[in-house]
Amino acid sequence: MTRVSLIDLAGAIVVVAVLALTPMLLNSNYLTGVLTVCAIYAIWAASWDFMSGLTGRENFGHSLFIGAGAYTAGFLATVWFANPWYSLPAAVVIAVAFSLIVGFPTLRLRGPYFALAMLTASAIMQRLCLIFWEYSGGEEGLYGLEPLILSPLHYYWFVLAVLVAAVAILTALANSHWGLLLRAIRGDEATCQAAGINVTFYKMASLMISAAFAGLGGALYAHYQLQVSPPLFSVVVSITVIIMVYVGGIGSIYGPAMGAILLTLLTEMLRGFGEYRLWIYTLTLMLILFFLPNGLIAPLWRRLAERLR
Amino acid sequence: MLQILIYGAVSSAIYAMLAVGFTLIFGVARILNLAHGAFYALGAYSAYVFTGLLHFPLFIAAPLAVLLVAGFGVLMERFLVRPLRYSQLAVLMITLSVSLAVEQGLFITFGSEYRNVPSFVADKISIGGVDIGGQRLLALFAGVLVLSCLWLFIQRTRLGAAILAVSQDPEAAQYMGIPTNRIFSIVMAISAGTAALAGVLVSPFLTVQPGMGLLPMVKAFAIVIVGGLGSIPGSILAALLLGYSETIVAYLISSSWTELVSLVAVVTTLMIKPSGLLGRRAAF
Numbered sequence: 001m002t003r004v005s006l007i008d009l010a011g012a013i014v015v016v017a018v019l020a021l022t023p024m025l026l027n028s029n030y031l032t033g034v035l036t037v038c039a040i041y042a043i044w045a046a047s048w049d050f051m052s053g054l055t056g057r058e059n060f061g062h063s064l065f066i067g068a069g070a071y072t073a074g075f076l077a078t079v080w081f082a083n084p085w086y087s088l089p090a091a092v093v094i095a096v097a098f099s100l101i102v103g104f105p106t107l108r109l110r111g112p113y114f115a116l117a118m119l120t121a122s123a124i125m126q127r128l129c130l131i132f133w134e135y136s137g138g139e140e141g142l143y144g145l146e147p148l149i150l151s152p153l154h155y156y157w158f159v160l161a162v163l164v165a166a167v168a169i170l171t172a173l174a175n176s177h178w179g180l181l182l183r184a185i186r187g188d189e190a191t192c193q194a195a196g197i198n199v200t201f202y203k204m205a206s207l208m209i210s211a212a213f214a215g216l217g218g219a220l221y222a223h224y225q226l227q228v229s230p231p232l233f234s235v236v237v238s239i240t241v242i243i244m245v246y247v248g249g250i251g252s253i254y255g256p257a258m259g260a261i262l263l264t265l266l267t268e269m270l271r272g273f274g275e276y277r278l279w280i281y282t283l284t285l286m287l288i289l290f291f292l293p294n295g296l297i298a299p300l301w302r303r304l305a306e307r308l309r
Numbered sequence: 310m311l312q313i314l315i316y317g318a319v320s321s322a323i324y325a326m327l328a329v330g331f332t333l334i335f336g337v338a339r340i341l342n343l344a345h346g347a348f349y350a351l352g353a354y355s356a357y358v359f360t361g362l363l364h365f366p367l368f369i370a371a372p373l374a375v376l377l378v379a380g381f382g383v384l385m386e387r388f389l390v391r392p393l394r395y396s397q398l399a400v401l402m403i404t405l406s407v408s409l410a411v412e413q414g415l416f417i418t419f420g421s422e423y424r425n426v427p428s429f430v431a432d433k434i435s436i437g438g439v440d441i442g443g444q445r446l447l448a449l450f451a452g453v454l455v456l457s458c459l460w461l462f463i464q465r466t467r468l469g470a471a472i473l474a475v476s477q478d479p480e481a482a483q484y485m486g487i488p489t490n491r492i493f494s495i496v497m498a499i500s501a502g503t504a505a506l507a508g509v510l511v512s513p514f515l516t517v518q519p520g521m522g523l524l525p526m527v528k529a530f531a532i533v534i535v536g537g538l539g540s541i542p543g544s545i546l547a548a549l550l551l552g553y554s555e556t557i558v559a560y561l562i563s564s565s566w567t568e569l570v571s572l573v574a575v576v577t578t579l580m581i582k583p584s585g586l587l588g589r590r591a592a593f
Contacts, residue, residue, distance in 0.1 A: 058398050060343075060405070105579040111538070112341050113579060115401060116530045119343075123527045124572050131565040235523065239405060246402070276417070282410045289399055289406075290392065
C-alpha cells in the first residue's frame with residue numbers, strides 16, 4: 001500500500017468540509033439527526049472493515065460490540081446515574097472484553113468458526129436481553145439517557161470529529177507495517193505462521209481495535225437516541241454494516257465509511273417504502289456481489305484520483 | 310424423569326434434522342449455508358398455508374411443503390451460490406442475504422403476528438404416566454425415520470457413494486465421472502428438505518413467525534461445531550447432547566437459561582477440541 005497521497009488528503013478535506021457545513025446551510029434539525037446517524041454508521045463500517053476487510057475473517061456479529069457499547073451507556077445512565085461522558089470509555093472497555101471472550105477461542109482456528117461464533121454470540125445476546133428483562137428492560141430497552149451535548153448541531157460535529165479521528169487512526173494502522181501483516185494473513189495464513197508471525201496475536205489485536213471503535217459508536221448512538229433496545233444486537237444491524245462495507249469497497253477503510261454515509265442517506269430517502277426497505281437493501285447486496293465484487297466507492301475514487309493527478 | 314427423557318428426545322430429533330442438513334451441504338459442497346434457518350421457516354409457513362388456510366390433509370401438505378422448499382434450495386444453489394463459489398465470503402454473504410430476503414418476504418406477506426397451525430394429531434398419549442402431545446411424538450418418530458433413511462441412502466446406494474466421494478475429494482470424483490454439480494444440487498435438495506420437514510413438524514407446537522428460523526439455525530451451528538463440521542454421526546450425537554442438556558437445564562434451573570447452553574457448548578468445544586467430537590479433520 002502506498003502512503004496517503006496529497007490528492008487523497010484533499011478529497012478527504014473536501015468531503016469532511018461538506019459534511020460539516022451542510023447542516024449549517026440547510027439548518028434543519030431533521031437533517032442534522034440523519035447526518036449524525038450517518039456518521040455513527042460510518043464509524044461502525046470502518047471498524048468492521050479494519051478487522052474483517054484486512055484479515056479476511058468475516059465478522060457476522062459486529063452488532064455484538066455495537067450493542068455491548070450501547071447497553072454499557074444505557075446501564076451507566078439508568079442504573080448508576082453516572083456522568084454521561086464516562087460511558088464512552090466504559091463502552092470501549094466492555095466491547096473489547098466481549099471481543100476477547102468470542103475472539104480468543106475462535107480466532108486461533110482457521111475455517112468458518114469465527115463467522116459462526118460471532119453470529120451465534122450476537123443472536124444469543126439479543127435473546128438474553130429479552131429473557132432477562134428485569135435488568136435489561138426487555139423489548140422496550142432502557143430509557144432516559146442524557147445527551148452528551150445538548151445542541152444537536154454540536155453533537156453532530158462531535159460525532160463527525162470522532163469519525164474523522166477513527167478513520168484517520170484506522171487508515172494509519174492499515175497503512176503501517178501492521179496493516180501489511182494483516183493483509184498478509186488474509187493472503188496466506190500458513191505462510192505467515194511459517195515466517196514466524198504470531199498470526200493469532202495480530203488477528204486478536206485487530207479484532208479488539210475493531211470492537212473498541214464499534215463500542216464507541218454504540219455509545220454515541222445510545223446518547224443520540226437517548227434509549228437502547230435489543231434490536232441493536234440483531235443480525236440486521238450486522239448485515240447492514242456489512243452491506244455498507246461492500247458498497248464502499250472492502251479493505252479500504254475510507255470506502256466503507258463513505259458507503260455507510262451514502263446508504264444511510266439513501267435509506268432516509270427510501271423511508272416511503274416502509275417494509276420493503278430491507279428488501280431493497282438485500283437486493284442491492286446481491287447485485288453488488290454479482291456485478292461489483294470490489295465495491296463502488298473506493299474503485300471510483302481511485303479512478304478519479306488517477307485522473308486528477 | 311421420564312418427562313425429561315421424552316421431551317429431550319423430541320428436541321434432539323428436531324435439532325438433529327436441522328444440523329444434519331447443515332453439516333451435509335457443508336461437508337459435500339463446502340457451502341456454509343446461512344439460509345438454513347430460512348428453509349426451516351419456509352417449511353413452517355408452507356405447513357401453515359397448506360393445512361391452516363387450504364385445509365389439505367397432513368399426508369399431502371407435508372410432502373408438498375418439503376418439495377417446495379427443496380426446490381427453492383436447489384434454485385438458490387444453482388443461480389445464486391454456484392456463480393460465487395470462488396469465494397467463501399461471497400457464499401456466506403449471498404446465503405445470508407437470501408435468508409434476510411425470505412424473512413422480509415414472510416413479514417410482508419404474513420405480517421409479524423404469530424400464526425397458529427392446526428394440530429396434526431389431536432390425541433395425547435400417556436407413556437408411563439407422562440402425557441405427551443401426539444404432535445411431539447410424531448416429530449420424534451418422523452425425525453428418527455428420516456435420519457435413518459438418510460443414513461441408509463448415503464451408506465447403501467450408488468448415489469450415496471457418489472455423495473461420499475464428492476465430500477472426500479471433489480476433483481478426484483469429477484475425474485472418475487461423477488457429475489459434481491448435480492451432486493451439489495441433490496445434496497442441497499436433501500438439506501433444504503430436511504430443514505423444511507423440521508419446520509413442518511414443529512409448526513403446530515412452536516410459534517410460527519417470520520424470524521423463527523434464526524435461533525434454530527444458531528442452535529444448528531452450535532451442534533455442528535460441537536459434533537465436528539461435516540460429520541453426520543457427530544451432528545446426531547451433539548444434537549442429543551444439546552437437546553438433553555437444554556431440557557435438563559430448563560427443568561432444574563429455568564427455561565430462560567437454555568439459550569446459554571449452546572453458547573457454552575460452542576466455546577468449550579472450540580477451546581478444548583476445536584475439530585468437534587467426531588470431526589475427522591482438525592480445524593487447525
